Amino acid sequence: MNAVDGSDHYEKEVEGKSSITGPSPSLLVIVIDTNPHAWALLSRTLPLSKAIANILVFINAHLAINSANQVAVVASHSHRAVWLYPRPPPSSEDVDMEDHASNLDNANKYRPFALIEDFLITSLRNLISTTTELDISSTTTTQMAGALTLALSYINKASLSFSDTSSSSKPATNSLETSDIPTGLQSRILVVSVSGDLAHQYIPIMNTTFAAQRLRIPIDILKLAGDTVFLQQASDATKGIYMQLRNPQGLLQYLMMAFLPDQMSRKHLVAPTQEVVDFRAACFCHRRVVDVGFVCSICLSIFCSPPEGAICLTCSTHLALGDYGAKPAVIPRKKKKKRKLNGTDTGSGRGTPVPGE
Template identity: 55%
Template sequence: MNAIDGTDRHVKTDDRPPPSLLAIVLDTNPHAWAHLCSTLPLSSAISNLLVFINAHLASGNTNEVAVIASHTHKAEWLYPTPKPPLPARSRNGTSSTNGSNGTSSEDSNVPENPNKYRQFAVVENAILSNVGKLLNSTTESDLASTPTTQVSGALSLALSYIAKSALLHSPVDSLGTDNPLSALADSETTHQARETLTSRILIVSVSGDLANQYIPVMNSIFAAQRKRIPIDILKLAGDTVLLQQASDATGGVYMKPERPEGLLQYLMMAFLPDATARRSLVMPSAGGVDFRAACFCHRKVVDIGFVCSVCLSIFCTPELPSNLCLTCGSYLSLRSAHTATPALIPRKKKKKKRVGGTDSATPGPGTPAGSGTPVHT
């Protein structure tokens, strides 16, 4: 047709930026927020976080967001709210629900407000209601069980959600299958034009050491590194070695502000650009990174440890039960390898050779004496 009518037709390509998925892990540890209540209360932090989420959603109409709470005893979804299990069907094939029309509970419970964008109101209502339910369901026994937070579980939920969203953004065969996700997973090796999804994880942390979760957190870091998902860290309080390593290994941004009350400013200036925009920007760096590891026996960060030659597990002491590795069960001879620190022998000073029977350090008759610095007049 192009040769007949003499027109030059070009195929239009979509030059819009790819959709961006932001998974936020919010540390809701009551112990840590109690120390920050005078500087930055949890309510103010959530308000600043909602403004940041709205800015991310407003950056593109295809942008998505997921918020996960890392609590003391569990990791809980804040947005999107998990759907309840499907109702059981009776023998005649009808559902046993009481007049449910299948509409989303998040959209139906949001009051109408003409001065607010609908999507912003849905996200805000879901996050505030789920945070309130999480805090009300926390008992004294949950707070007394551990002073840390379940970051490892929250990271696993974020990575699983990102992997599922990446599959849903891929094209689905028009023939239709019973399980489109499995069909997409089987077609990973085929050459198809897929819509790229830019994903990243932001952890807003206020808790201290997480050495007791060293193994699951490192597994999540390796999974994010393999999928090229950067992990950004905003450390409002405390200090953890694992989060520094997570940011450095995945190419994320690590920031520990001196004034936590400026949370919104740090979020908007340092963590709003996605991976596509960061190629044209100079992002802040964490400086020195602590690469120490935690032992597998007591979950403590160690400077010097003993490594299993089979599974590379790290131990802080050679005194293992029956000299067996606690991870793989291999026999280890750590006690024989652990010896006392050898004593340092002082090195003997070499005597200088004598020239003409005199010491070379003393100028002889044939050696001109050193002159002073010449003075210009």
């Protein structure tokens, strides 16, 4: 009769339930930094075409893991952030599709893979062909903050629609709060970054980072070149993976080994970690990365030097600067005179007398 005791098959039932449910599908949003300046520098070791080919295989691998897995790709270009896949609805033209029908009908390729490849390449071509010389010469950086924002908003939309369709029993708020086991759609962001300094976008990037942290979306950073303080912080804050590739030729293997496992598998795997995270911030006034700065006591804005007239540039509070620059006064420590009573030491070294003494 013990076998039908209530307690044990509740658990069994819960286990059984989870085995039916299985790991929830995951959404991977890839942000590709397409900064022409940076890729030009990389062209000898890893040309863009090759990198894209590797990323495509990686995308296919991600989709192969679970047929409900989703993917989205954003390009963070030099002057704007652009959707590569899925293509935004207004710009899609049916005529465009017809040109590539031959490739799509290839019986040697799994159709979903072929579709994505085709979309991605086409929109990347479009992006490159529409980039003018003026665009390139005017800036040397990339619109990372914009791309991250696009990614986050897409994830938000996707997880809402997922929890709608899957079942009403899984409220979307569930994944926001508590629980170690995320339910519903698991999302993560992978940034393939090649550009260096992003200090001028410090505030938007940190804002997206904190939004991602709150939504429990890891931001993985794959650094092919350059070095950015803030992306390091982004991956650290969101518990993502940060990796700087020493030899970019091995991109695919890095992708497959370190970045493919989703949150479920990562619980079982030892993820590559960064030993040192650069936690420096950029000042709000000149976008300079500072080691030591001034912080407004009201709105916590950071300045590299005291703002003019000691008025905070963000919240216009009049700040009293104190006597900045003055040498801190050194107060000499008072020497304690040890008194000696009858030869025994009763100085401060001794503890409080116990009542029984």
